[in-house]
Amino acid sequence: MSNQRNKKEDSYYGKHIWEKAERTLDGGFSYYYLICKECHVVRFPGDQLQSLQDYSKENLFLFIQDWVLLxxxxxxxxxxxxxxxxxxxxxIFYEFAPKFNIPTENLGFYGYKYGPYSERIDAAIEFLIQQGYIRVEGRKSSSKERFYITDKGKEKGNKIFNKLSETQQKELMEFRMFWDQKTSKAICKYIYSKPEYKKFLNKSLILSELFPSRKLYRMRG
Ligand SMILES: [Zn+2]
Structure with a gap:
């Protein structure tokens, strides 16, 4: 039984249906990436990533790693x-960055067991830990796991922070303070209550726990 379920999940993630997403930024700079129509996984062709990196040296554009550290x-x-x-x-990706007009790499979220999830973020965190920008304490994926910024991370974080306007900086600090005080469950509940995020509900295991009332639970269907 469980074998069968794993097999189904493997094929779900193995067989992507790619769609080209084109974006134009300030100054007329254009790039594209590929996004799976089914699960919203994102892939950047190497040349596109390179030209984006060049663009970001002179202009405001934040990559996943930038946001993770920032x-x-x-x-x-x-x-x-x-x-x-x-x-x-x-x-940050769906609300903060658009609201404060911060061009951002698509973080590639898709609906997963415990809410919207991005494997690219996990990979970025791993990379930043390996490179010594982030330090982690507590057992992996447990409720005791804590992510700290190192001195090296602060130096780099400060550079990214200074790319933002004063308003963007202030709002980001307030955003962080606000959500720090909430539980993960509260964030999920907020996300799941918004109709525009309905597409991230398809694989959720926790929806009925978050919304015991049947009215909201029906959103799933
Ligand atoms: Zn896919």
Whole structure:
């Protein structure tokens, strides 16, 4: 039985249906990436990534790694748990960055068991830990896991932070402070209550727990 389920999941993630997404930024600079129509996984062709990196040297454009570090930099002490980290970045991508007009690499979220999830964020965190920008304490993926920024990370975080306007900086610190005080469950509940995020509900295991009332639970269908 469980074998069967794993097999189904493997094929779900193995067989992507790619769609080209084209974006134009300030100054007329254009790039594209590929996004799966089914699960919203994102892939960047190498040449596109390179020209984006060149663009970002002179212009405001934040990559996944920038956001992972910046979010940690903009708050106090630590981020508690990978779920909290992922969900805050979800809100950064879908709400904060658009609201404050910060061009951002697509973080590639898709609906997963515990809410919107991006494997690219997990990979970025791993990379930043390996490179010594982030330090982690506590057992991996447990509720005790804590992500801290190192001195090296602060230096780099400060550079990214200074690319933002004063308003963007202030709002980002407030964003972090606000969501730091909430539980992961509260973030999920907020995300799941919005109709525009309905597409991230398809694989959720926690929906009925978050919304015991049947009216909201029907959103799933
Ligand atoms: Zn896919």
């Amino acid at each position: 979010l940690l930099y903009a708050g106090h002490e630590y981020i508690a748990g990978i779920t909290h980290y992922q969900k805050m970045l979800f809100l």
